[in-house]
Amino acid sequence: MFFHKRLFILPLIILSFFLLTGCGSIEKTTTSSTAPTQTDKGSHLQVHFLNVGQADSILVIVPNGQTILIDGGNGSDGSEVVNYLKSQGVKELTAIVATHPHEDHIGGLDTIIQSYPPKQVYMPNATSTTKTFEDFIKAVNASGAKKIRAKTGVKLDVSEISGLFLAPNSDQYEDLNNYSAVLKITFGKVSFMLTGDAEAVSEAEMLKSGQDLQATVLKVGHHGSSSSTTSAFLNAISPKYSVISVGLDNDYGHPTQVTLNRLTKAGVPVYRTDQDGTIVATSDGDTVKFTTSSSSTSPKPAQPIPTIATGSLAISTIDLSGEVVTILNSSDQAVNLTGWKLVSEVGNQTYTFPAGTTILASETLKVISGGNAQSGSGVLVWTDSNIWNNDGDPGALYNVEGQMVSRK
Ligand SMILES: [Zn+2]
Structure with a gap:
């Protein structure tokens, strides 16, 4: 019995360790x-x-x-x-x-x-x-x-x-x-x-x-x-x-x-x-x-962020069940999305892009929601709730002036 109890507790300890660690050891x-x-x-x-x-x-x-x-x-x-x-x-x-x-x-x-x-x-x-x-x-x-x-x-x-x-x-x-x-x-x-x-x-x-x-x-x-x-x-x-x-x-x-x-x-x-x-x-x-240690004495220079908003920005896909919206910048310049909005039309919910959000030239940006949402490079988290209606839900992208830029 003693061993059974220990065997049961050990995975719990390991699990809680990882939960508590939060940003623990992976690759180094x-x-x-x-x-x-x-x-x-x-x-x-x-x-x-x-x-x-x-x-x-x-x-x-x-x-x-x-x-x-x-x-x-x-x-x-x-x-x-x-x-x-x-x-x-x-x-x-x-x-x-x-x-x-x-x-x-x-x-x-x-x-x-x-x-x-x-x-x-x-x-x-x-x-x-x-x-x-x-x-x-x-x-x-x-x-x-x-x-x-x-x-x-x-x-x-x-x-x-x-x-x-x-x-x-x-x-x-x-x-x-x-x-x-x-x-x-x-x-x-x-x-x-x-x-x-x-x-x-x-x-x-x-x-x-x-x-x-x-x-x-x-x-x-x-x-x-x-x-x-x-x-x-x-x-x-x-x-x-x-x-x-x-x-x-x-x-x-x-x-x-x-x-x-x-x-x-x-x-x-x-x-x-x-x-x-x-x-x-x-x-x-x-x-x-x-x-x-690489003997370089100058840091990565701060890259200027252009404030242009071009028409080459569009919602390329909306994965309704996966809760992933992919936005593509097909222009050759970075676009600053600060204050832009993404709207789920059926659910009437709005996501505002945080200050400093940019999409680099020819790159995509994903906005994800739902229980598994995790932010990362090129990935923004809207919320951990589900946003998109799986029976069909158009999404629209608005620029900072409130003009619709793309709808899918
Ligand atoms: Zn840390």
Whole structure:
């Protein structure tokens, strides 16, 4: 009986683990071993965005040699992060920040803590029932590190820089991502906003709190998911550069086109770990320079989004039962769909395209609805309810002036 019970419980634990993980480990690329070495120690601040695939791990090296590690990648990344720390000459970790209990943030931390017992561990007041979280807590307790609750107003106990937590601002959230400890590190005139997986709910709270959100470099929230980086939040930060920590060909469609378009519209260049490998920002307190493991020193330039609306845009198909509308841009220019509307005529329901939506030349965009709807690259989610009447339901596309552009 005992074994039967265990066998029954195990799949449940595994299932709940995946449900709770939300943005866990799928494909990952190999961590680069050719990232720049620690050459400027002594006068410069370094922020290393490690290429840990679909996960986060950020190493901050303060000029005085103190070190902060924000997240430790997935479970399988732990030893690679340890090797990276060694390669950078890190002798000890002053502090670890565990932004929130998802596996792609704390998964590698148990291994890292065993090699590098930190003096302090900052984490939000959030728990998880996963083995990953258990292992993390066990490692923290065994290390003897001081546990400090990360929440708005808490300061890092590190000298030469200012490390201030701007979130979480509440005690309870529906989604674990919103518990993310959001850390702003300031060194002279240069600052870094490290957002974990904080989503729109937390971003709105940060905006409401009246804190100074402006930062030179933004670590884009939640791997570039459309659930983060609202236009209002991005405007308040007004970063000069952004970094997205994301896995190549990940199953979540991260980073989403919506988020990339917002960054483009705001004129913010983007570095991506899936394209650039490990990214190192170095600052003397006045300016910030980037190096990547592919040795390229310039980020992907922000691509201008033309505001033209051509007649070459049309609904190419409506899959009524599959709840997928495909829109094709047959012109040779990108079309900005901000404020455009898609209408289900029978159901009399309207979808408004969010700010920053574009269709590139010769590309399609899908608008999906229903229970399995998941956003991704080139895919927008209308709602998780069913919209289209399977017995026949014309769909119409209207431009921002309210003129019908296409009907199918
Ligand atoms: Zn994540």
